[in-house]
Amino acid sequence: MRTSTFEILRCPYCGSRLDLVTSSFHQLQGDEIQHGILGCQCCVFPVVDGIPVMHLQPAATKARELVERGETVNARRVMFGLDEADLAVGERVDTLIASEAATYRTIVEAFGEYIEGGYFLYRFADPTFVVGHAVTRAVAGTVLKHGGRAIDICGGSGHLTRSLMDLSATAPVLADLYFAKIWLARRFTAPGCEPVCCDGNSPMPFARGAFRYAMCSDAFMYIWTKRQFVQDMLRVIDHGDRGEGSRESAAVISHTHNQCTWTPSHGQPLTPDGYRNLFETIEPRIYGESALFADVVNGGPLDLSRLTPSGTLEAEPALTVIATRHPGVFVPHALEPPPDQARGEFRVNPLYVESGSSVASVVFRLRFPSDDYEQEYGACRQYLPEEVAIPREALSALAAGRAPGNLTDLVRRRVIVDLPRRYDAPVAGIT
Numbered sequence: 001m002r003t004s005t006f007e008i009l010r011c012p013y014c015g016s017r018l019d020l021v022t023s024s025f026h027q028l029q030g031d032e033i034q035h036g037i038l039g040c041q042c043c044v045f046p047v048v049d050g051i052p053v054m055h056l057q058p059a060a061t062k063a064r065e066l067v068e069r070g071e072t073v074n075a076r077r078v079m080f081g082l083d084e085a086d087l088a089v090g091e092r093v094d095t096l097i098a099s100e101a102a103t104y105r106t107i108v109e110a111f112g113e114y115i116e117g118g119y120f121l122y123r124f125a126d127p128t129f130v131v132g133h134a135v136t137r138a139v140a141g142t143v144l145k146h147g148g149r150a151i152d153i154c155g156g157s158g159h160l161t162r163s164l165m166d167l168s169a170t171a172p173v174l175a176d177l178y179f180a181k182i183w184l185a186r187r188f189t190a191p192g193c194e195p196v197c198c199d200g201n202s203p204m205p206f207a208r209g210a211f212r213y214a215m216c217s218d219a220f221m222y223i224w225t226k227r228q229f230v231q232d233m234l235r236v237i238d239h240g241d242r243g244e245g246s247r248e249s250a251a252v253i254s255h256t257h258n259q260c261t262w263t264p265s266h267g268q269p270l271t272p273d274g275y276r277n278l279f280e281t282i283e284p285r286i287y288g289e290s291a292l293f294a295d296v297v298n299g300g301p302l303d304l305s306r307l308t309p310s311g312t313l314e315a316e317p318a319l320t321v322i323a324t325r326h327p328g329v330f331v332p333h334a335l336e337p338p339p340d341q342a343r344g345e346f347r348v349n350p351l352y353v354e355s356g357s358s359v360a361s362v363v364f365r366l367r368f369p370s371d372d373y374e375q376e377y378g379a380c381r382q383y384l385p386e387e388v389a390i391p392r393e394a395l396s397a398l399a400a401g402r403a404p405g406n407l408t409d410l411v412r413r414r415v416i417v418d419l420p421r422r423y424d425a426p427v428a429g430i431t
């Protein structure tokens with residue numbers, strides 16, 4: 001963690017500021033704390049591999065004792081949840097991390113089924129991500145125009161945090177309880193973000209007004225203490241009298257499930273009114289995700305000026321909730337043009353396999369990894385064609401990180417995706 005993070009970090013329990021306990025074991029690298037112990041007025045927390053662990057669950061306490069003894073690799077293993085698992089798994093992960101060959105995919109695979117489950121390789125092109133990304137770019141792009149910082153709460157391994165990297169004036173914070181996921185984000189998905197390990201069911205370990213944009217995507221239905229969470233989300237973006245008009249902030253809860261409809265995953269979703277009632281001091285707008293998805297598939301604009309009747313909302317499997325007083329948010333937002341230079345590396349979407357070729361081009365065919373995937377994310381057929389031919393010279397340009405004009409539409413439709421470096425999705429057609 002950067003030492004400047006002390007400006008926004010607070011103890012989730014006593015609310016006081018934290019400091020490095022210099023009498024305990026610590027390792028610094030430039031202005032970053034790699035390992036060490038942070039103290040407030042009530043307790044102590046460890047920093048493990050550059051990540052402050054701001055909760056007191058058993059693993060955190062154990063990791064803190066190990067950091068105090070200078071056993072930093074073991075502390076990381078405890079935070080990964082691998083200390084009591086198969087010892088061979090822990091050793092395999094440690095060896096991999098130490099090697100140059102480590103990628104997002106190889107580390108996830110070394111963990112086995114413990115993190116990320118199945119479909120992370122396809123995340124950057126799935127319908128949930130596509131909507132979350134568009135909402136993030138529109139709302140964060142508006143409220144952060146004149147500066148300010150963003151936080152992605154329960155952001156997992158940082159897929160949407162990556163969408164905030166160039167919008168947040170200082171490095172966006174990625175907060176999540178799962179240490180392994182934010183560790184992967186810091187190293188691969190969103191390098192440069194500021195990860196903080198904390199519990200979404202406890203008060204957030206941040207100062208009032210630390211941020212101008214706070215979001216929670218695809219996770220809010222799993223939070224039990226929803227009322228506390230929303231009030232706290234509003235607290236960390238509260239600038240009191242300092243935020244006026246175009247300097248106002250925003251809180252966004254995207255892809256949260258709806259109690260009125262059946263969805264295959266767990267958690268405790270609320271009704272649209274249930275979500276609305278959590279916001280006691282500000283009236284949020286609630287959107288059905290299918291309308292936002294249609295906006296994106298149709299090439300925009302993303303219409304956040306729409307008012308959705310409650311009967312329509314009740315039929316929606318997933319909802320997006322936006323609370324803000326910024327005048328520029330509840331309007332139609334043009335979609336950004338697709339990038340012509342890769343931020344990471346351009347790849348043919350790994351949902352495609354090579355099905356034929358000619359001298360001039362390679363033909364790719366859409367193939368889902370499983371029936372379950374197709375059932376959950378099959379809406380991607382609305383932008384991913386069944387079959388597509390890509391000229392060979394275009395494939396060479398992509399490998400060099402460029403998407404020439406004739407590929408713009410394929411990038412927009414996510415047939416070609418801009419993946420983080422060393423994400424290591426399988427190369428389409430090479431099986």
Ligand SMILES: [Zn+2]
Pocket residue numbers: 011012013014015016040041042043
């Ligand atoms: Zn405290």
